[in-house]
Amino acid sequence: MLSTKRSPLLWVVHLSVLLLVVLWTLPTAGLLISSFRDKDQLAVSGWWTALATSSQNIVFRAPGASGQVEKDGKFVISGNVLENRGGVVAAWSTNVNKPSEFEPGTSTTLRDGSTLTVSADGNFEIVSPTKIETERGQRIAFVAEIAPRFTLDNYREVLTAEGIGSSFINSLTVAIPSTIIPILVAAFAAYALAWMKFPGRALLIAVIVGLLVVPLQMSLIPLLRFYNEVGGFFGVPSKTYLGIWLAHMGFGLPLAIYLLRNYMAGLPREIMESARVDGASDFEIFLKIVLPLSFPALASFAIFQFLWTWNDLLVAMVFLGTGKDELVLTGRLVNLLGSRGGNWEILTASAFITIIVPLLVFFTLQRYLVRGLLAGSVKGG
Structure with a gap:
């Protein structure tokens, strides 16, 4: 008869996971409770005293x-x-x-x-x-x-602020194309690096891996100068949505190509060979076979890219501007605080307003997240 006694190591793993969950959940719970507290009480006591006098x-x-x-x-x-x-x-x-x-x-x-x-x-x-x-x-x-x-005044103050609606639309206008465009470009590049033989393929993969560690702050100004020079040559204005879409595409492509390439390289080779025997071209194989099978990896990158572009402020200020018509949601909320940090109590409500859309995206695609990240981590083409 098999013993049903659990291994001590299994208990350690379970307790470690529970501890990590608590450590990640407590700050979020505190932020949520604080967002509903009266601002006078919020200024003098911590969120853990919310139910006490x-x-x-x-x-x-x-x-x-x-x-x-x-x-x-x-x-x-x-x-x-x-x-x-x-x-x-x-x-x-x-x-x-x-x-x-x-x-x-x-x-x-x-x-x-x-x-x-x-x-x-x-x-x-x-x-x-x-x-x-x-x-x-x-x-x-x-x-x-x-x-x-407890009150809704903090949320009311944020939601009724002047320009908050237009900034919400601006953030969507930035985040959605900035997520879709890198996925489209990276998917083609990943398929080529995974399944097509051509000179310099290994060098390209090494360059992409190296670009993963390049800090955004180091490449931001050179990229802006290059964009302004090219845009000036073709008569394209410097502060446009096109500029920020291309910037986010450039910053997101290394991770996207690396992630998708690893996933696609782990797909069964027999499927590709059978398709080629049937006369399918590389484009047809990519479009009809590889792309549908790669949806978990595509969803994984979409979550990361959307979270990054939605919460971004630095790139938006540089490539889009800080005018009241161009300001994204994060910039608008920063302006609500004032130059000296007044009305800081609305930070808690602002935090939850900004994460509503990312939460919807995450919970919609989260079942594909782990599959997309782990696939191809053991075997590569």
Whole structure:
């Protein structure tokens, strides 16, 4: 009878995979939770405290002389320090550096002889025996215990921003052709390198492998200068979609050719030979046999290329420009933050808005991803 006891190594593998999944999932979960949190709570506490009551130190300035009313011979300024924040006041003070000086409901005498009282529900009252003359209101520092609050304001702010719709269309206009064009070119090149005999084939394969390690930043400016010189010779404007399509094609071709060539080289040789015996040309073999069988590899590269082109900002700024009509989605979201990083709380919502389309592409094609990446890794033509 065979033993059903699991190997310790198998448990190590399972635990390692579980740990990797948790490490990758936790930041994403934190980003999602943060995108729905109130911006004031997001600024003072981490996402893991989203379901707990948070303490916030807040400084409130009461109205000045214009806000006073006369009651029973005394002059009163009143209001609520929480200002629709919700929660309760845990402590308060007139000293910004000591916000926990007084308990809620207690009173203190101010320099002008008036009395200030702050209650737990946030209501405050300044009572003066004489008319208040200054328009500069009294500062009240307090510690607020605020319950968890979730909102769609971050998403609403991003989705209703001016130009966000046109930038979304611009990103699609860049990403879709920049994914399809390299696949078409690389598929022909990969078939030639895998199944056609010609001088210099091994050298071309070596050059393609070498290009995989060339940094984009190193080749970006030479490529831009070359494109401008050729475009100027033919009268083509420098800032066009054609330029960025060609740029993304150039940067994506080495990986595409390498991936597809390995896959196609692993296809059964008998199929090719049978097709040639039947009189099929290389073009017919490629179009009717190799291309349909290579769909997993094509889908694998399409996922990587689409993710890269959709999230790209550098190449888009260089080849397309930063005008409001040409700006892609990533550039538009950067502009929403301002030059000094204001409204940084919308980063979380922006992140999930930008990954919606890549997620749809990934889950549509992910079943082909592993097959396409691993095929041809053991055997090559």
